Amino acid sequence: MRYKALCSDIDGTLLNSERDLSDRLKKVIKRLPIDFPIILASSRMPKAMRHLLEDLDRVNNPLISYNGGFVQNAKGETLESTTIPLGLVDKIYQFVSKTNLHISLFYEDNWYEAKEDYWSKREIQNTKTEPIWMQTEDVLSLWSKKNNGAHKIxxxxxxxxxxxxxxxxxxxFSKELHLYRSKDTYIEIAPKSISKATALRKILNECYDFPIEEVIAFGDNYNDIDLLQAVGMGIAVANARPELKMIANDHTLHHKEDGVALSIEKYFELMN
Incomplete structure (x- = not known):
């Protein structure tokens, strides 16, 4: 089959050990037709993905942010936006307040942090973006006035x-929320109704004339399972969770060893 689009997770999949795009990956992407869709799908906010599209010279491509909670077309127009209702955000915050845990709130391209500490500094470094410094109570008050919820907590x-x-x-709240432990020290929280697969289907239905079975996709973690199951060719990197490897059509090298670039060369016959 000739695949007509590529969809990839970012952290732990597309990026190398420096949390950047390797030269090999950038070169192989440039060898694909300029109108070939490169769709990034991540739990990140849009701002934390756009600079990667710029580095790939693919700025006019759709984005799947917040694991499918915020979907944009190639023009940056919103195709779908699904948030955690404000009342539920407040309930989660009350639980977090009983602990020493750090909490971050996200809505569209806004990332809110109450304080600068180890965790916020780490996310700034990892995503190359800056938060809005605001106390959590003030964020909830602001959202109440604007009738907003959270795309991600x-x-x-x-x-x-x-x-x-x-x-x-x-x-x-398991019937209402996706609770995803990306690491032992993290929980990422999103609405139950969304996934990277639902977001990709939305993009294809709205923007392209081919089915999801003609997409090749890459991932490494639990939130990539639906995506890799839905596409025509789902590929797990070597560092992927065992559950993802079990459902993947193919496996490739570790994300630190240019696994995605290797598979693109293989499936698109771009070998040197």
Missing amino acids: MTMGDSQEISWLFGELHLL
Whole structure:
């Protein structure tokens, strides 16, 4: 089959050990037709992905942010926006307030942080973006006036406290929320109704004339399972979770070893 688009996760999949795009990857992407869609799908905010599209010379491409909660076309127009309702955001914040955990709030291209600490500094370095410094209570008050919710909530901190919080939230809100532990010290929280697969289908239905079975996709973690199952060719990097490897059509090298670039060369016959 001739695949007509590429969809890839970012962290742990597309980026190298320096959390950047390798020269090999950039070169192989340039060898694909300029109108060939390169669709990034991540839990990141849009701002934390656009600079990667710029580095790939693919600025006019769709984006799947917040694991599918915020979907934009190649012009940056919003195709879909699904948030955690404000009342539920407040309930989650009340749980976090009982701990020493860090909380980050996200809406569209806005990332809110209450304080500068180890966790916020780490995210600034990893994503190459800057937050809006605002107390969480003030963010909730602002959102109440604007009738906003959260596209994503992220909590970070001690792994035991993270485990406790995960258990409490799962017990009470598992029907309403995706609770995703990207690391032992992280929980990423999103609406239950969305996924990278639902977002990709939305983009294809609105912007292109080919089905999801003609897309090749890459991933490494639990939030990539639906995506790799939905596309025609789902590829897991060597560092992927075992559950993802089990459902993938193919495996490639570790993200630190240019696994995505290698598979693009293989499936698009771009070998040197």
